[in-house]
Amino acid sequence: MSRPPGIFAAARIVLLKDLRVELRTLESVPAMVLFATTIYVIFRFGLDRTTLDGGLAAGVLLVTVLFAALLAINRLFVAEREQGGFEAIRLAPIDGTALFLAKAAALITYLTALEIVAIPIFGLFFLDDWGGIPPLIPVLILLNAGFAITGALISVIATNSRARDLLAPLILLPLLVPLMIAAAGAAQGLLAAGGPDYADFTQWLVVLGLYDLVFLLIGYAVFDFLLED
Amino acid sequence: MSAAETAVDEPALAVEGLYRAYGESWALRELGFGLDRGRTLSVVGANGAGKSTLLRILAGLLRPSEGAVRVLGSSLPHETWRLRGRVGYLGHEALLYRELSAAENLRFHARLFGLPGQGAGRIAELLAAVGLEHRADSRVGEMSAGMVQRLAICRAVLHEPELLLLDEPVAHLDPDAAATVAPLIGAREGRTRVIVTHDLASARAGADRVLALGRDGRLAYEGPASAFDERAADAVFSERARPAAAALDPEPSS
Numbered sequence: 124m125s126r127p128p129g130i131f132a133a134a135r136i137v138l139l140k141d142l143r144v145e146l147r148t149l150e151s152v153p154a155m156v157l158f159a160t161t162i163y164v165i166f167r168f169g170l171d172r173t174t175l176d177g178g179l180a181a182g183v184l185l186v187t188v189l190f191a192a193l194l195a196i197n198r199l200f201v202a203e204r205e206q207g208g209f210e211a212i213r214l215a216p217i218d219g220t221a222l223f224l225a226k227a228a229a230l231i232t233y234l235t236a237l238e239i240v241a242i243p244i245f246g247l248f249f250l251d252d253w254g255g256i257p258p259l260i261p262v263l264i265l266l267n268a269g270f271a272i273t274g275a276l277i278s279v280i281a282t283n284s285r286a287r288d289l290l291a292p293l294i295l296l297p298l299l300v301p302l303m304i305a306a307a308g309a310a311q312g313l314l315a316a317g318g319p320d321y322a323d324f325t326q327w328l329v330v331l332g333l334y335d336l337v338f339l340l341i342g343y344a345v346f347d348f349l350l351e352d
Numbered sequence: 353m354s355a356a357e358t359a360v361d362e363p364a365l366a367v368e369g370l371y372r373a374y375g376e377s378w379a380l381r382e383l384g385f386g387l388d389r390g391r392t393l394s395v396v397g398a399n400g401a402g403k404s405t406l407l408r409i410l411a412g413l414l415r416p417s418e419g420a421v422r423v424l425g426s427s428l429p430h431e432t433w434r435l436r437g438r439v440g441y442l443g444h445e446a447l448l449y450r451e452l453s454a455a456e457n458l459r460f461h462a463r464l465f466g467l468p469g470q471g472a473g474r475i476a477e478l479l480a481a482v483g484l485e486h487r488a489d490s491r492v493g494e495m496s497a498g499m500v501q502r503l504a505i506c507r508a509v510l511h512e513p514e515l516l517l518l519d520e521p522v523a524h525l526d527p528d529a530a531a532t533v534a535p536l537i538g539a540r541e542g543r544t545r546v547i548v549t550h551d552l553a554s555a556r557a558g559a560d561r562v563l564a565l566g567r568d569g570r571l572a573y574e575g576p577a578s579a580f581d582e583r584a585a586d587a588v589f590s591e592r593a594r595p596a597a598a599a600l601d602p603e604p605s606s
Contacts, residue, residue, distance in 0.1 A: 210447055
């Protein structure tokens with residue numbers, strides 16, 4: 124007797140499949156890491172500065188992560204589109220929202236892997252004082268969740284369009300502006316010259332959390348409908 | 353009477369006034385037919401007649417533009433969710449991931465369908481049935497088209513669906529391989545089948561009813577397979593039949 128998986132169990136099944144495919148193909152994470160490293164090198168020599176702090180440091184760090192995230196977001200549903208994953212999900216006795224949760228979780232995993240490599244590189248290139256990095260972790264967790272949730276939602280909208288490579292960033296970037304403002308607001312104090320400054324830090328974390336929650340609820344409500352033709 | 357009881361009493365398929373448009377042209381027009389549970393329907397027609405479109409609509413993968421479609425007692429597209437897990441669909445795409453092995457693909461689907469023990473026994477049985485047990489760990493991207501087709505058939509019947517929708521199931525298969533998969537997709541008690549085929553002989557032989565689509569997506573023949581003779585087939589496939597799907601006209605009338 125078959126017993127269909129619940130939404131979280133189904134999301135886990137799809138996530139494990141995605142991670143297995145990524146481990147075999149290495150299509151997303153290595154490209155993201157290489158891209159981020161290249162951008163840091165360009166900033167390092169373009170700005171001609173050995174140290175950054177405050178808003179400039181936050182901007183260089185977070186904008187690089189944002190553009191690296193776009194690489195993964197653009198590829199998020201490629202296998203589903205080209206190899207029939209959308210149809211397989213729609214034929215299975217599961218809530219299509221599981222695919223949304225799985226893709227968001229996969230993106231969070233990719234972004235975490237990226238940051239584990241890219242942030243030390245950023246630190247080596249630009250930071251004298253690494254004291255701001257540990258408290259940056261909750262900011263990055265909420266930022267990654269925001270990128271992943273919004274990215275999964277917009278990517279599935281764009282994926283069936285002929286101009287998908289253009290469409291996803293065009294729709295996504297304006298939506299990510301509030302997330303970037305909040306993340307930069309939290310990070311600039313942490314990366315301030317002379318050590319971390321926690322003024323307004325909690326406030327920005329709340330904004331990041333609210334952003335994530337709102338888009339999670341939107342995705343939960345509409346994703347199943349977006350899978351239809 | 354419960355919804356479930358009502359559903360069991362209903363025919364497997366009940367289609368009335370079905371239209372489907374792609375942009376400016378109609379793929380299906382004014383289509384109506386029914387099929388009792390446990391029966392087999394062969395769908396034939398020239399290229400572009402709308403056979404695959406019909407199959408995708410019946411699978412709940414495509415919305416009808418107009419008309420009433422009931423599949424296994426569920427009204428489409430509003431109750432598509434009730435069909436999930438009850439239909440086995442084999443289309444032109446295998447719905448298999450190239451980077452995963454044959455066994456991993458089937459395990460992925462078995463998990464999604466909630467098969468007990470992740471379908472391990474059923475997967476081994478199916479792979480052996482189609483002669484792919486020695487390729488269980490081979491990646492799909494490294495397999496021939498015939499192997500992929502056999503694996504796709506395993507995927508479609510993995511969860512023992514009530515309704516099997518097959519779009520040219522033996523395409524890419526040599527006669528031996530076609531004979532190998534025949535038992536998996538054959539008629540059996542409680543299983544309703546809709547099979548799209550270009551082979552008129554098999555359309556007649558393996559089906560209870562035949563549905564033929566004209567070149568304009570209209571019904572050209574619908575009736576017992578035994579009555580679908582050469583003359584009826586000629587009328588469907590002849591060049592004198594209706595021209596290819598015309599530009600979007602005012603139908604369906606509102």
